[in-house]
Amino acid sequence: MSEITIKDIIKPENIVYEKTSLMTDKSLSYCPGCGHGTTHRLVMEVLEELGQENDTIGVAPVGCSVLAYEFMNIDMQEAAHGRAPAVATAIKRLWPDKIVFTYQGDGDLAAIGTAETIHACNRGEKIVIVFINNGIYGMTGGQMAPTTLPGMKTSTSPYGRDVNSMGNPLKITELIAQLPGTYYVSRQAVHTPSAVRKAKKAIKKAFQNQLDDKPGLSFVEVVSNCNSGWKMEPVASNVWMEENMFPYYELGDIKLEGNLL
Amino acid sequence: MMKQSKTNKMGELRLMKGNEAFAEAAIRAGVDGYFGYPITPQSEVIEYLMAEKPHERTGMVVLQAESEVASINMLYGGGGSGKKVMTSSSSPGISLMQEGLSYMAGGEVPCVVANVVRGGPGLGDIQPAQSDYFQSVKGGGHGDYRLPVLAPSSVQEMSDFVPIAYELAFRYRTPVLIISDGLIGQMMEKVELFDQMPRLTDEEINELYPWATNGKPKGKKRRVITSLDLDPYKLEKHNFKLQSKYKTIEAEEVRCEIIECEDADYIIIAYGSSARISQKAIQLAREEGLKVGLLRPITLWPFPKKPINELVEKGVKGILSVEMSAGQMVEDVKLAVRERTKVEHFGRYGGVIHSPEEVLEALKNQIIGD
Numbered sequence: 001m002s003e004i005t006i007k008d009i010i011k012p013e014n015i016v017y018e019k020t021s022l023m024t025d026k027s028l029s030y031c032p033g034c035g036h037g038t039t040h041r042l043v044m045e046v047l048e049e050l051g052q053e054n055d056t057i058g059v060a061p062v063g064c065s066v067l068a069y070e071f072m073n074i075d076m077q078e079a080a081h082g083r084a085p086a087v088a089t090a091i092k093r094l095w096p097d098k099i100v101f102t103y104q105g106d107g108d109l110a111a112i113g114t115a116e117t118i119h120a121c122n123r124g125e126k127i128v129i130v131f132i133n134n135g136i137y138g139m140t141g142g143q144m145a146p147t148t149l150p151g152m153k154t155s156t157s158p159y160g161r162d163v164n165s166m167g168n169p170l171k172i173t174e175l176i177a178q179l180p181g182t183y184y185v186s187r188q189a190v191h192t193p194s195a196v197r198k199a200k201k202a203i204k205k206a207f208q209n210q211l212d213d214k215p216g217l218s219f220v221e222v223v224s225n226c227n228s229g230w231k232m233e234p235v236a237s238n239v240w241m242e243e244n245m246f247p248y249y250e251l252g253d254i255k256l257e258g259n260l261l
Numbered sequence: 262m263m264k265q266s267k268t269n270k271m272g273e274l275r276l277m278k279g280n281e282a283f284a285e286a287a288i289r290a291g292v293d294g295y296f297g298y299p300i301t302p303q304s305e306v307i308e309y310l311m312a313e314k315p316h317e318r319t320g321m322v323v324l325q326a327e328s329e330v331a332s333i334n335m336l337y338g339g340g341g342s343g344k345k346v347m348t349s350s351s352s353p354g355i356s357l358m359q360e361g362l363s364y365m366a367g368g369e370v371p372c373v374v375a376n377v378v379r380g381g382p383g384l385g386d387i388q389p390a391q392s393d394y395f396q397s398v399k400g401g402g403h404g405d406y407r408l409p410v411l412a413p414s415s416v417q418e419m420s421d422f423v424p425i426a427y428e429l430a431f432r433y434r435t436p437v438l439i440i441s442d443g444l445i446g447q448m449m450e451k452v453e454l455f456d457q458m459p460r461l462t463d464e465e466i467n468e469l470y471p472w473a474t475n476g477k478p479k480g481k482k483r484r485v486i487t488s489l490d491l492d493p494y495k496l497e498k499h500n501f502k503l504q505s506k507y508k509t510i511e512a513e514e515v516r517c518e519i520i521e522c523e524d525a526d527y528i529i530i531a532y533g534s535s536a537r538i539s540q541k542a543i544q545l546a547r548e549e550g551l552k553v554g555l556l557r558p559i560t561l562w563p564f565p566k567k568p569i570n571e572l573v574e575k576g577v578k579g580i581l582s583v584e585m586s587a588g589q590m591v592e593d594v595k596l597a598v599r600e601r602t603k604v605e606h607f608g609r610y611g612g613v614i615h616s617p618e619e620v621l622e623a624l625k626n627q628i629i630g631d
Contacts, residue, residue, distance in 0.1 A: 055476045057342065060487075069485045075474040077341050078487035079334065080364050086331040087338035091475075093322045094294050094344045095463075098476050116334070119327035 020044045022053055024073045029064075033234025035224030036064060036132060038190040039199070040071055043103065043130055046204045047074065050211060056099040057091050059084040061113075063105035064138040072103075082113025085120035088127045099210055101128035106147040107137045110172040114146075117176065124181030124216040128206045131173070131219065133249060134226035142229040146170040149244055154229070169248060173221045177255045183216030184209050185255035189223045189246070191238040202253070216258060223249050268424050268455035275452055279419040279445040280305035282452045283349065283375060286423035288315045291460040292373075293344035294322040296335035298354060301387040302443035303377035306349045319460050329354040333361030333374070336436075340370040341486035343466040343473025345427055349375035351443075352393050353384060355401075362436050363402030366503070367488025369472075371430035373423070375439040377446035380612030388612025389443035389534055394589035397440050398562040405500055407507045409514060410438045410561040412532040416450035424458065429514060431470070433506055440561065442585065444534040444614065516559035517568055521547070525554030527628055528572055529620070530594055531583040532558045535608065539583050541617035546624065553624065561590070566597040579603040579628035583620055586610050603628060 022044035030036040047056055053074055060068040062081035069076035079087040084102035092100040109117050109131050120127070136154055137143040143156040147169050151160040161169075177185040184206055188199035199222060206218035223245050227237035253261055277285065284306045287295060295315075297307045307325060315321035326332040332348045339346035350358065355376045365372060376397065380390040397410045409429045411422045419441060426437040466473060477483040490496040518536075521543060522528060531539040536557040546553040556572065558565050569580075579602055582591035588606035595604050607623035609615040 053477060054479050057474050057476060059338070066489065069487060073477075073483055075477045075484050076486075077338060077474055078368075078485070078489055079337065080360055083330070083334035083337070083361070086326065086334035087341075089324070089331075090294060090296060090335035090337075090339035090346065091342050093324060094339050094346075095342060095475050115327055116331055119331065 020048045022048050022073045024071055026070050028071060029067050031228045033225065033227040033237065034064075035134070035190045035222060038196060039130065039132060039222050039224070040068065042190070042196070042200045042203050043101070044072055046200065046207050047099070049204070050207055052099045052207070052211070055097070056101070057095070059088045059091070059100070059102040061102065061104040061108040063108045065103055065105060065132065066139065068103050082108050082111070083116055084108065085113065085116040085125070085127070085129065089120050089123070089125050092125060092127050096126075099207060101130060101207070103130045104132070105138070106131070106133045106135065106145045110146040110170050114172070117172065118179070121176040121217050121219065122179045122181045124183070126210055126213065127217055128210055129217065129219045130203065131221040132224050133221055134224040134229065135169070135245060136226045136229040138226045138229045142231075146172070149248060171249070173219065173254060176219060177260060180258075181216050182219055182255055183214050183258050184218040186219070186253045187221040187223060187249060187251050189241070189251055191225065191241060221249070223251065268421070268458065270453050270455050273454045275454060276449055277416060277452050278305055278447055278449050279413075279416045279441060280377065280447070281309045282416045282420040283423065283439075284309035284313070285454060286420040287347055288313060288319055288321055289455055289457050290424045290427055291319065291345060291458040292321055292347050293460055294324070294335075294339045294346045295348065296324050296326050296332045296339070296346065297348045298326050298329050298332050298350065300351045300354045302379060302446050303349050303351050303375070305446070306375070319457070321460070329357040330361070333358035336372040336374070337361055337365055337368070337370055340365065340372040341368065341473065342475045343470040345461070347373045347375070349377065351377045351379045352381050352390070355393065355396070359396070359402035362408065363404050363406065364488045365436045366402070366406035366408065367404060368486045369434040370436070370486060371434050372436045373426045373430055373439065374436055375441070378440060378442040380610070386612040387443065389585060389614060390610060390612055391442060391533060391535060391585040391608070392587070392589065392610055393440065394561065394584065394586060397438050398564070398593070406503060407510070407562055408436050408438050409433070409510060409563070410440055411516075412559060412561050413439065413441050413445060414533050414536045414557065416445065416448065416452045419445060420452050420454060424455070433510055434472070435506070440533070442534050511563040514560060515563045515565050515567065517565035518557040518559060519568060520555040520557065522554030522556060522572060524552050525572075526552045526578050527624060528554050528556055528577050528580045529583055529624065530556045530558065530569070530580055530590070532561060532590070534614065535583045535585055538615060538617055539620055542620035542624070545617055545621050551629070558590075564593045564597065569594065569597040573598055573601050577602055579605070581620075581624050581628050582606045583615070583623075584608045585614060
């Protein structure tokens with residue numbers, strides 16, 4: 001019996017998992033341990049599985065994922081801070097047969113872009129919004145976000161978020177779920193294999209809704225760690241997220257087929 | 262100097278407000294999408310479009326946005342996908358759009374933005390003014406950029422300049438401003454409308470604008486619209502490209518109208534409403550035997566430096582820059598004249614319109630002297 005080499009193993013019939021061709025080969029700019037990379041991959045895998053790579057326009061935000069267009073191998077636009085839902089609105093209205101989505105962080109979507117988020121949802125724009133909530137401004141070095149938890153320390157809340165003077169963390173996802181314009185609203189995570197599978201299912205449902213021309217906007221929040229911003233090791237940050245973020249930002253579907261659950 | 266656009270006219274005359282003529286011209290120019298927010302004195306634009314149901318006429322999309330900020334970013338998305346997009350507003354709303362205009366200059370996104378200027382600063386008033394000149398021609402938003410600026414002086418030009426603006430916007434991949442004021446927007450005049458031009462098909466857009474992001478073509482490279490490059494050397498290179506584009510625009514796209522300047526000893530330089538008023542003023546001057554001509558910049562940027570230079574070289578004795586502002590365009594006139602002849606500014610502002618008699622008086626006092 002001859003010796004088995006690696007060349008004998010790497011054959012098309014033996015491949016069980018591949019990087020989607022909709023991700024470029026460029027190294028991700030995200031910190032090791034962060035949920036952005038996984039979420040990017042899920043969005044791109046879903047678009048590939050739905051066969052939409054030639055009919056999709058993505059809109060990147062300002063924040064950690066400002067360079068999303070360097071990693072997502074489809075037509076992309078890079079929007080001004082918070083304005084992605086307005087940018088996406090026009091693209092979808094002018095190209096109604098195309099698939100349009102935004103990919104935004106919490107500062108972009110729930111602070112500076114609150115008006116654009118709420119009004120795109122309220123008009124029931126037939127787009128998908130993928131929203132990464134890590135409770136902090138990662139890109140600019142760990143400042144307080146609208147979603148920062150009470151008491152949580154950041155560089156602009158160094159003694160912890162004082163809700164009396166800094167406000168409470170904004171549950172923007174519950175807020176937009178109240179609007180008749182949203183068709184599907186879900187909150188997911190990507191920190192464990194089972195969470196990744198659930199998140200992918202939710203993202204796929206959101207894009208399928210758009211493909212099926214369902215009446216309204218599909219919105220998927222992904223609660224993610226920010227190990228750098230939270231100043232923790234990746235595993236510890238995921239434990240902290242489970243113990244602190246999830247009780248406040250409860251995982252699961254919030255609205256299905258236009259009905260609040 | 263006025264270049265002809267490719268429109269046809271069949272003598273279709275209407276009595277319209279400037280804002281209405283502009284809106285009708287948008288439909289006829291084959292615009293794909295209008296995104297706007299109400300503000301006096303230009304709300305007739307979106308009102309007219311909503312009432313006209315352009316979706317039934319041409320398939321044009323009209324959407325009332327939640328703010329001017331959203332409107333301009335809708336233009337970023339739509340223009341970046343290769344569609345002809347438009348918004349209109351008035352001074353405070355245009356200030357809110359400066360961020361978006363800067364991004365579009367950087368990302369080279371074509372669009373047309375109309376500013377029906379009102380008195381400022383701040384909320385100001387709702388009367389006509391020309392005090393947004395600096396904002397329009399010197400950049401307005403952040404970064405090194407310029408935008409072509411067309412200044413109509415009649416309801417007819419509110420219509421005629423729309424297709425010209427789109428030619429510039431797509432030829433140079435840039436936002437183009439059409440800057441009028443509350444007087445031109447609100448007044449009614451006879452206008453000869455141009456014939457309906459077809460909207461481009463999706464196939465034509467893909468053929469003409471390979472840079473447009475509307476779905477990666479099979480077997481080809483994907484497209485990206487962005488104004489970001491974190492590498493300063495690459496961003497400098499991108500800026501070199503923009504500056505070279507601006508040089509071409511300055512060389513190729515100057516438009517102005519020259520009225521009774523052949524024998525003129527004195528010149529008034531004025532645009533838009535002020536040019537209309539100044540035209541009456543030069544008539545009054547000539548009735549008194551004063552040889553006065555009018556140079557009307559149609560493009561405020563690129564500014565008609567060369568025609569001004571030619572008049573200076575012919576030996577005009579003085580120039581009065583007349584504008585409904587505290588003196589903004591006069592700075593560009595001075596840059597063109599380079600102290601070879603006397604240059605003064607005259608104008609009422611804050612929403613006050615000067616009379617032809619006031620202009621003549623100022624010309625006599627400030628330029629002609631004893």
